[in-house]
Amino acid sequence: MIKFPELKDAEIEKVISTLEVTKVEGGLDKLVGEVFAEFDKDKNGVLDRKEMRLFFSKVFVEWKLVFPLTDEFIDDLFRDIDKDHNNKISHSELKIYLAKYVHHVLSSFYKEREMRIAKIAAAKK
Numbered sequence: 001m002i003k004f005p006e007l008k009d010a011e012i013e014k015v016i017s018t019l020e021v022t023k024v025e026g027g028l029d030k031l032v033g034e035v036f037a038e039f040d041k042d043k044n045g046v047l048d049r050k051e052m053r054l055f056f057s058k059v060f061v062e063w064k065l066v067f068p069l070t071d072e073f074i075d076d077l078f079r080d081i082d083k084d085h086n087n088k089i090s091h092s093e094l095k096i097y098l099a100k101y102v103h104h105v106l107s108s109f110y111k112e113r114e115m116r117i118a119k120i121a122a123a124k125k
């Protein structure tokens with residue numbers, strides 16, 4: 001969930017430019033690489049629940065998403081990402097998920113930006 005009324009234009013632009021990095025060639029791989037470098041704490045090449053929770057608690061703040069990081073929420077999210085159900089999140093599982101998720105978040109931000117621009121244009125008339 002995104003609380004758009006609480007966000008300034010500049011914050012919206014910042015999230016958009018952060019997320020658009022994933023749209024350039026190799027951008028998503030780079031992001032996934034950075035996630036593993038920072039959050040795969042025990043360096044075993046996969047993310048467990050605890051590591052994934054740390055990652056999401058950071059990006060939700062960065063991407064201005066508001067979710068309760070309850071155990072239940074994290075479990076659901078984990079199950080969603082862990083496609084082969086081995087209780088570990090691999091590079092490719094995270095990549096597949098983030099491709100979809102970032103696209104979804106970006107669309108919401110684009111929509112909000114368009115609405116704000118339309119509002120300014122309407123006010124000028």
Ligand SMILES: [Ca+2]
Pocket residue numbers: 039040041042043044045046047048051
């Ligand atoms: Ca790990």
Ligand SMILES: [Ca+2]
Pocket residue numbers: 082083084085086087088089090093
């Ligand atoms: Ca897995």
